[in-house]
Amino acid sequence: MPNKQRFSRAVVVVLDSLGIGELPDAAAFGDPGAATLQHIAQAVSGLALPHLEKLGLGRIAPIAGVFAVATPSGFCGKMAELSVGKDTTTGHWELAGLVVREPFSLFPHGFPPEIVDPFVEQTGRGILGNKTASGIQILDELGEEHLRTGQWILYTSADSVFQLAAHEQKIPLAELYEACQKARSLLDRYRVGRVIARPFVGPPGKFERTYNRHDFSFLPDGPTVLGALVQQGIEVTGVGKISDIFSGQGISRSLSTRGNQDGMAQTEGLIDQGVEGLIFTNLVDFDMNYGHRRDPQGYARALEAFDRWLPRLLTRLGPGDLLLISADHGCDPTYLAHTDHTREYVPVLMFSPRWSIGGDLGVRQSFADVAATLAEALGAPWAGPGISLLP
Numbered sequence: 001m002p003n004k005q006r007f008s009r010a011v012v013v014v015l016d017s018l019g020i021g022e023l024p025d026a027a028a029f030g031d032p033g034a035a036t037l038q039h040i041a042q043a044v045s046g047l048a049l050p051h052l053e054k055l056g057l058g059r060i061a062p063i064a065g066v067f068a069v070a071t072p073s074g075f076c077g078k079m080a081e082l083s084v085g086k087d088t089t090t091g092h093w094e095l096a097g098l099v100v101r102e103p104f105s106l107f108p109h110g111f112p113p114e115i116v117d118p119f120v121e122q123t124g125r126g127i128l129g130n131k132t133a134s135g136i137q138i139l140d141e142l143g144e145e146h147l148r149t150g151q152w153i154l155y156t157s158a159d160s161v162f163q164l165a166a167h168e169q170k171i172p173l174a175e176l177y178e179a180c181q182k183a184r185s186l187l188d189r190y191r192v193g194r195v196i197a198r199p200f201v202g203p204p205g206k207f208e209r210t211y212n213r214h215d216f217s218f219l220p221d222g223p224t225v226l227g228a229l230v231q232q233g234i235e236v237t238g239v240g241k242i243s244d245i246f247s248g249q250g251i252s253r254s255l256s257t258r259g260n261q262d263g264m265a266q267t268e269g270l271i272d273q274g275v276e277g278l279i280f281t282n283l284v285d286f287d288m289n290y291g292h293r294r295d296p297q298g299y300a301r302a303l304e305a306f307d308r309w310l311p312r313l314l315t316r317l318g319p320g321d322l323l324l325i326s327a328d329h330g331c332d333p334t335y336l337a338h339t340d341h342t343r344e345y346v347p348v349l350m351f352s353p354r355w356s357i358g359g360d361l362g363v364r365q366s367f368a369d370v371a372a373t374l375a376e377a378l379g380a381p382w383a384g385p386g387i388s389l390l391p
Helices: 036-043 049-056 088-095 114-125 136-150 173-190 225-232 262-272 287-289 296-314 369-378
Strands: 009-015 073-081 127-132 152-156 161-167 192-202 215-219 237-240 254-255 277-283 323-328 344-353 358-362
Touching: 009 088, 009 296, 009 369, 036 296, 049 296, 049 344, 114 127, 114 173, 127 136, 136 152, 136 161, 136 192, 152 344, 161 173, 173 215, 173 296, 225 237, 225 277, 225 369, 237 262, 262 277, 262 296, 277 369, 287 296, 323 369, 344 358, 344 369
Parallel strands: 009 277, 009 323, 073 358, 127 152, 161 192, 237 254, 237 277
Antiparallel strands: 073 344, 152 161, 192 215, 323 344
16 A cells, blocks of 8 residues: 655755765775765865755764754755666666666677677668776767767766767767667666767867756666656656666656756746646756866866755745655866766765754665655655655
């Protein structure tokens, strides 16, 4: 039997890559000492996040500039990742209650001929690169040759990703997306987490990736709370790349975004429209524009912009609303060993106007506690992992 519905709406906002300190097994992932939020705060001599501070952010870990308030207005804690990974897919899936036990395949030396050859044959274009690389660096290295030859730029990372870059004036977006769909079909048997279309624009020396990026994910291979909600007739609205991450599974409707500001504005708009059920928002700029690009100052500015927006969200919430703010992994912009994601705890902040004060949630054993919370809050049956955060 489903739980009794306690809230009419839940809003989950994922601050993409906002880790809050290394997990005990971080060294096994090449990330000893990583601490995304703390290191950003140190790099800028302190963060100004008064509204997140009030919710209890400073009680989770020491963060320069963010105080541990005596009486938080929200519930605050941090969550460990059980899944074997540190990427977008494993993080979001676990937030939705699907713990990844079998790791996705990695190709640190590039993709083998049994993958590349049929891809080239099916798309009619050759490839450049086929190696582990930073997205911006590989455009600087191969973008001009791509414009001259029309060949795909193929690269991967420490994550399980097949990334395909193409200049929007050289190869139409529709052709890039079609090529990624063909790659997705080829890569399912190899258990590759995501195929990512990476369109870019601009002249040589000034290439810029665009928000026309599109992710083609491995189909979730287990139940999620998103599916449980939809089966109960509860609407699930994905904002940003949420639908891509779940291959549309358990998503009632999806709104694409063009960065953090657009994602925040669309989340506001959905609340103003009276949309109920679950609003699940990913704010990608933290990771894409600042974490991977090793820009702690830019990351700090983006965090402070989110904090300035937060009151606009909070004032829109009523007693029937539940807000959860968290992250999917780390991406420490000060980390010198690599430019990839980092294996970290993630913060979790929970708020509802119906509570006069908050409290501490402690250290949670899985991101899946978010899934259990959503199931209890919105009244859906859930037999998967996780322990509800609700008081």
